[in-house]
Amino acid sequence: ETGVTQTPRHLVMGMTNKKSLKCEQHLGHNAMYWYKQSAKKPLELMFVYNFKEQTENNSVPSRFSPECPNSSHLFLHLHTLQPEDSALYLCASSPGTGEKLFFGSGTQLSVL
């Protein structure tokens, strides 16, 4: 285990569904991130939270809604997604925002 746990590991949803991805870190880190990894593309940063406050939103569509209730937990709420949103969604954490990243195993999302 890496110390960063993501659930579920796999998710299939229809375009009208609402679902949430969960990330939990047990490393005592203060920064948490959501990344998207699509086939044949580099990882894309989506959101950054530092001490529970959102510090970056990389022009992500509003159908993706992050939530960070505390420094250990991060959620990504999904609503009315498109098939092109199918990807591996990775959560990461770091002690501070300029430091080494530790990744979870990801949620493989398929939107039908």
Next chain:
Amino acid sequence: KQEVTQIPAALSVPEGENLVLNCSFTDSAIYNLQWFRQDPGKGLTSLLLIQSSQREQTSGRLNASLDKSSGRSTLYIAASQPGDSATYLCAVRPAETSGSRLTFGEGTQLTVNP
């Protein structure tokens, strides 16, 4: 805008061979550079992080070098093993911001054949 390129995109070698993976970046104003490995369908595992003031970092059979002025980093893997088969990604962190925005390359897919 920072761009990160990794060459080759794929590499297949016999077990025991020493090999070099390349990473180049267009903007030399970086805070640090990190190498990761990713197994199929899994998250990323951090291998080595080199600060902009450093020239290299070593961990076991891995050695990463950084030449910031020329915008290049290499990951050297000694005595490769089948368990090294994975995709290797490099990522650079910019110097001018708080440092949260990494730019990733597309990765080199390595296969080590027994």
